[in-house]
Amino acid sequence: MTNYYLAIEIGGTNLRYGVVDEAFQVLEFQKEPSSLLSDAEDKGAYIEHLVSPYLKRYGREQFQCITLSLASLMNRERTINYNSPHIRGLDHISLTEILSKQIGLPAFMERDVNTALLYEIWHRHMDSSGIIIGIFIGTGLGNAMCIDGKIYIGHSGSACELGHIPVPGFTRDCGCGKKGCIELKASGKALHRLAENLFHCPVSEIFEQYGDREEVLEVVRACAAAAATEITILDPKCVILGGGVVEMKGFPMEYFEQTVRENLRIPNPRESVVFYRAENAPEAGIVGAAINASARMRNEI
Numbered sequence: 001m002t003n004y005y006l007a008i009e010i011g012g013t014n015l016r017y018g019v020v021d022e023a024f025q026v027l028e029f030q031k032e033p034s035s036l037l038s039d040a041e042d043k044g045a046y047i048e049h050l051v052s053p054y055l056k057r058y059g060r061e062q063f064q065c066i067t068l069s070l071a072s073l074m075n076r077e078r079t080i081n082y083n084s085p086h087i088r089g090l091d092h093i094s095l096t097e098i099l100s101k102q103i104g105l106p107a108f109m110e111r112d113v114n115t116a117l118l119y120e121i122w123h124r125h126m127d128s129s130g131i132i133i134g135i136f137i138g139t140g141l142g143n144a145m146c147i148d149g150k151i152y153i154g155h156s157g158s159a160c161e162l163g164h165i166p167v168p169g170f171t172r173d174c175g176c177g178k179k180g181c182i183e184l185k186a187s188g189k190a191l192h193r194l195a196e197n198l199f200h201c202p203v204s205e206i207f208e209q210y211g212d213r214e215e216v217l218e219v220v221r222a223c224a225a226a227a228a229t230e231i232t233i234l235d236p237k238c239v240i241l242g243g244g245v246v247e248m249k250g251f252p253m254e255y256f257e258q259t260v261r262e263n264l265r266i267p268n269p270r271e272s273v274v275f276y277r278a279e280n281a282p283e284a285g286i287v288g289a290a291i292n293a294s295a296r297m298r299n300e301i
């Protein structure tokens, strides 16, 4: 009987990994700095070294697959990593192929925003019919969409790049290779710039110390404008709001919600849309990766 998932979340700071059972309960959970994977010459060997104690303890035959969650642009089939901004050496490779050869199990991967939304829907026992949106304001502006229980990845696999919609008249270079993306105004990066150049404070204190300053509110309004754009097009049942910026002390949730609603049509979706705050659970990435693998194995995605 193969019951377990070897699940790994490769984040910008931490690599979290462990064992998740078929009911998506976490049996094992550990973390390492992601820099170790970044520095590793042989990514497959490094990941095998992390998970081999689990394979020994539980027996390889108990695992149905290895499943990953990471911030990476990838193809529609989720077999090729085009670009992974946080980890060196993960561009234009197939991490799933490397791992399935190295570890001897089927391998799956999905974008971190999508596994985060899958986790939220599962954790909240939400009815997944209709459209559920995730907006994750972290270093960048992350976005995910679940339509009738399925994560929407688009024709080429690159849907939901909400951070990279253009702002008319804005021409600053974005890390994605384009100019004038809204993420430059609506993200932790924008707050970081203000903290460093204007307020000279740790970015984590920016809402507490300078939350009423126009420059800070402008970043919140830009996030709200992006959210309102998506809500206007999709009329979702609800929006799950998360990410490091939302978790920061003093994040003006009410002002954000109010600004989103002001930018929505009357009466709906202005009145109908519901906001939830994401759980900031450390194990969300690995559980979401397991949920994704389960759906993939049942051909539900």
Ligand SMILES: [Zn+2]
Residues within 6 Å of the ligand: 163, 164, 174, 175, 176, 177, 178, 181, 183
């Ligand atoms: Zn961009």
